[in-house]
Amino acid sequence: MNKMIPIMIGSIVALGVMGVMLGRVGKRSSIETGGTSASGDPNQPDLMLFCAASNRAVMEAILADYAGEYGRQVEVQYGPSQTLLSQLEVSHVGDLYLPADDSYLRMASEKGLTDEVLPIAGMQGVVAVKKGNPKGIKSFDDLLKEDLRLVQADPDAAAIGKVTRSTLTKAGLWDSLNEATTAYRTTVSEAANDVVVGAADAAIVYDAVLHTYPNLEFVELAELAPTASQISIGVIHTTDQPVAALHLARFISARDRGLKHYQDHGFRVSGGDLWSDVPELKLFAGSMLRPAIEDTIEAFQQREGVIVDTVYNGCGILVAQMKAGQVPDAYFACDSEFMEQVPDLFPEPIDVSQNELVIVVQKGNPKEIASLRDLTKEGLRVGVGHEKQCAMGWLTQNTFREGGVQQEVMKNVTVQSPTGDMLVNQMRSGSLDAAVVYLSNAAGSGEYLDAVRIQGLECSIATQPYAVSPESANAKTAGRLFALICSVDSQESFAAEGFGWKLSSDTGKND
Amino acid sequence: MTDSNDSPLSETRSPTGRRRSDAPFFLVMGGISSCFILLILLLLAADLKFTSMQEFKAALMKPEIQSAFRLTILSCTVAAVLSIWVATPLGYLLARFRFPGRLLIDTIVDIPIVLPPLVLGLSLLILFHLPIFGWELEGWLRDDVGFPVTYRWPAVVLAQFSVACAFAVRTMRVTFDQINPRAEDVARTLGCTRGQAFMQVALPQAWRGMIAATTIAWARALGEFGPILVFAGATRMRTEVLSTTVFLELSIGNLDAAVAVSLLMVVMAVAVLITLRLLGTGLTS
Numbered sequence: 001m002n003k004m005i006p007i008m009i010g011s012i013v014a015l016g017v018m019g020v021m022l023g024r025v026g027k028r029s030s031i032e033t034g035g036t037s038a039s040g041d042p043n044q045p046d047l048m049l050f051c052a053a054s055n056r057a058v059m060e061a062i063l064a065d066y067a068g069e070y071g072r073q074v075e076v077q078y079g080p081s082q083t084l085l086s087q088l089e090v091s092h093v094g095d096l097y098l099p100a101d102d103s104y105l106r107m108a109s110e111k112g113l114t115d116e117v118l119p120i121a122g123m124q125g126v127v128a129v130k131k132g133n134p135k136g137i138k139s140f141d142d143l144l145k146e147d148l149r150l151v152q153a154d155p156d157a158a159a160i161g162k163v164t165r166s167t168l169t170k171a172g173l174w175d176s177l178n179e180a181t182t183a184y185r186t187t188v189s190e191a192a193n194d195v196v197v198g199a200a201d202a203a204i205v206y207d208a209v210l211h212t213y214p215n216l217e218f219v220e221l222a223e224l225a226p227t228a229s230q231i232s233i234g235v236i237h238t239t240d241q242p243v244a245a246l247h248l249a250r251f252i253s254a255r256d257r258g259l260k261h262y263q264d265h266g267f268r269v270s271g272g273d274l275w276s277d278v279p280e281l282k283l284f285a286g287s288m289l290r291p292a293i294e295d296t297i298e299a300f301q302q303r304e305g306v307i308v309d310t311v312y313n314g315c316g317i318l319v320a321q322m323k324a325g326q327v328p329d330a331y332f333a334c335d336s337e338f339m340e341q342v343p344d345l346f347p348e349p350i351d352v353s354q355n356e357l358v359i360v361v362q363k364g365n366p367k368e369i370a371s372l373r374d375l376t377k378e379g380l381r382v383g384v385g386h387e388k389q390c391a392m393g394w395l396t397q398n399t400f401r402e403g404g405v406q407q408e409v410m411k412n413v414t415v416q417s418p419t420g421d422m423l424v425n426q427m428r429s430g431s432l433d434a435a436v437v438y439l440s441n442a443a444g445s446g447e448y449l450d451a452v453r454i455q456g457l458e459c460s461i462a463t464q465p466y467a468v469s470p471e472s473a474n475a476k477t478a479g480r481l482f483a484l485i486c487s488v489d490s491q492e493s494f495a496a497e498g499f500g501w502k503l504s505s506d507t508g509k510n511d
Numbered sequence: 512m513t514d515s516n517d518s519p520l521s522e523t524r525s526p527t528g529r530r531r532s533d534a535p536f537f538l539v540m541g542g543i544s545s546c547f548i549l550l551i552l553l554l555l556a557a558d559l560k561f562t563s564m565q566e567f568k569a570a571l572m573k574p575e576i577q578s579a580f581r582l583t584i585l586s587c588t589v590a591a592v593l594s595i596w597v598a599t600p601l602g603y604l605l606a607r608f609r610f611p612g613r614l615l616i617d618t619i620v621d622i623p624i625v626l627p628p629l630v631l632g633l634s635l636l637i638l639f640h641l642p643i644f645g646w647e648l649e650g651w652l653r654d655d656v657g658f659p660v661t662y663r664w665p666a667v668v669l670a671q672f673s674v675a676c677a678f679a680v681r682t683m684r685v686t687f688d689q690i691n692p693r694a695e696d697v698a699r700t701l702g703c704t705r706g707q708a709f710m711q712v713a714l715p716q717a718w719r720g721m722i723a724a725t726t727i728a729w730a731r732a733l734g735e736f737g738p739i740l741v742f743a744g745a746t747r748m749r750t751e752v753l754s755t756t757v758f759l760e761l762s763i764g765n766l767d768a769a770v771a772v773s774l775l776m777v778v779m780a781v782a783v784l785i786t787l788r789l790l791g792t793g794l795t796s
Binding site for chain 2 (some may be wrong): 004005011014016018019021022023025048053054056057060075077078079083086087090091092093097143187189190192193196197209210212213
């Protein structure tokens with residue numbers, strides 16, 4: 001028999017055997033690295049994280065903790081940030097993306113590849129030198145000396161190179177440094193490696209990179225101070241398991257979980273939520289906002305796997321509760337006036353929407369009410385918001401005062417309610433002839449009631465600010481809720497309920 | 512007119528004299544050759560000096576490196592065997608026959624050699640995820656066949672095969688070019704079919720070339736890095752091969768481990784190459 005035949009058959013058998021063995025390499029790794037998922041569903045697929053290779057050491061430590069605590073496996077693709085970005089752009093797979101710095105996440109977001117972004121840690125551009133600083137580098141001018149071999153990361157390929165060029169160009173120092181640079185390297189690690197092996201005397205790198213280089217130290221220069229960069233993790237738009245992805249992202253960015261490891265690995269960390277498997281977010285919101293935000297809050301709970309305990313009430317009552325010691329994670333007030341009463345708890349409110357006061361009357365306006373002055377008509381039954389209990393009441397009294405009708409109208413007021421919804425209900429039951437409420441309160445009752453606009457009084461317009469408590473253990477999660485409230489879908493809900501949008505459309509992103 | 516003493520065939524010089532005259536030849540040839548050998552030895556010596564035995568042992572003891580080692584050996588071998596299966600018929604066809612489009616096919620075979628490795632990886636990734644009227648190759652393989660490729664071990668093998676096979680085809684083509692087709696023609700005049708002539712005459716003569724092609728394919732697969740990183744990723748214990756380990760260790764400044772893994776790859780390569788060459792020599796003899 002031809003001796004080639006057994007060789008050919010042998011090679012086919014060998015291929016089959018090796019194929020089986022290759023298949024077992026993956027299976028063996030599954031057994032070695034974890035058990036079942038956090039949700040207890042063994043069929044839940046692994047999470048896939050695209051992670052910058054420079055973060056590998058810290059990420060392995062964090063994922064070991066995560067596997068220990070939840071038994072959930074994570075498949076991590078390590079690589080250069082730009083390569084990873086190209087991979088997820090082409091393959092549309094994966095759940096999370098953690099590049100070497102934020103600039104890649106901005107690119108990903110612009111391309112519609114990522115949704116939520118959770119900040120993790122910061123890094124600072126410094127000059128890496130050998131232990132003991134043998135070249136005595138102390139100032140920027142020392143980098144320009146002829147006998148110094150300086151390497152940098154490529155400004156077109158690496159984040160530190162990019163930010164160094166941009167910073168020094170603004171300061172008018174780039175040309176001289178560019179001339180003094182011996183070589184440009186593709187990655188920041190290559191630049192640091194050059195100093196380790198003696199191919200360079202100094203390299204401009206991020207300080208966090210040097211954690212794994214025991215033979216190197218860094219010199220901070222004032223000229224490089226603006227080169228600080230941020231690391232964040234983004235949820236990939238096409239993920240089919242956002243709850244699990246956000247669970248891991250929250251774990252990585254939690255101050256008592258992932259951030260501890262980031263700090264140990266030389267990164268600069270600040271903030272971060274306290275870890276909770278299922279965080280409970282407490283939100284105080286003015287009653288008027290309920291129809292505009294309740295669907296958004298439900299969607300947020302579903303996507304994030306968190307619980308949002310929302311307390312809707314008149315803002316005066318909410319302020320009183322806060323002053324009595326109840327501090328929510330976030331507060332969405334009916335009007336700025338009621339945010340300004342708790343400045344210590346919420347120092348940085350952001351105005352989100354606007355709502356105007358209107359006079360609601362029975363369908364067809366049988367009492368022929370056309371202005372505030374008409375509310376003074378003899379025998380009219382008028383309902384208004386309670387001045388102390390809600391923003392609407394306070395705003396109504398202001399409007400009456402500005403319109404010069406306060407005393408006359410108040411004679412006709414038969415009901416003062418803490419919420420506009422209650423007044424609308426009373427209107428529909430026929431117990432009132434007219435009520436002064438927000439346009440949003442009346443938005444759902446167009447079938448039974450008419451609304452009369454109050455003309456010429458700016459003070460009849462309320463502005464709704466949102467703020468997150470800086471003391472909150474869930475500040476970042478509350479920030480993401482705000483981002484969702486600012487989304488296009490949410491803005492449509494506000495518009496449908498009669499609110500005007502005040503915030504610029506891109507505010508609220510990336511936090 | 513030729514001086515008989517200058518003739519290379521002249522036997523008038525004594526053996527001692529001939530040896531003296533050969534010395535400059537061997538000195539020059541050996542000197543030039545040794546430059547390259549010396550360079551490689553110096554590289555290895557520098558690596559050995561940079562790391563230590565403890566570091567080398569520590570690297571070998573890591574489970575993720577052991578896993579990368581297993582995957583590297585298996586995937587390189589599968590890629591090399593697949594390459595020789597494809598390269599042998601393709602090299603034979605290109606060497607023996609003139610057919611329309613032969614020049615084009617000859618050029619296409621070289622594309623993986625000239626293409627930047629990252630581009631090859633990206634092209635593979637695009638191929639598997641390109642939506643064609645709503646159908647996607649990766650989606651079909653994953654959902655209908657149950658054999659996902661991207662970011663799994665088959666992607667490692669495919670990335671290695673894509674480059675390794677091109678080199679193997681080139682080697683096999685040269686091999687068949689150098690085998691005189693006369694023996695096959697004679698076999699056919701004696702009643703052999705074309706297939707029998709190929710199996711019983713051409714293939715046994717091409718054995719050394721096949722060993723060389725397998726060796727080159729295996730070596731190329733071992734050094735492959737770019738396409739694997741892009742197409743298969745670098746997931747620890749799953750798609751991480753030794754070349755990606757070196758990259759990952761370098762990325763976090765772990766030079767000792769990177770050098771240790773590099774030396775491990777050198778040892779592996781030397782062992783496999785020597786085995787293959789001995790196998791080739793044994794079979795040929």
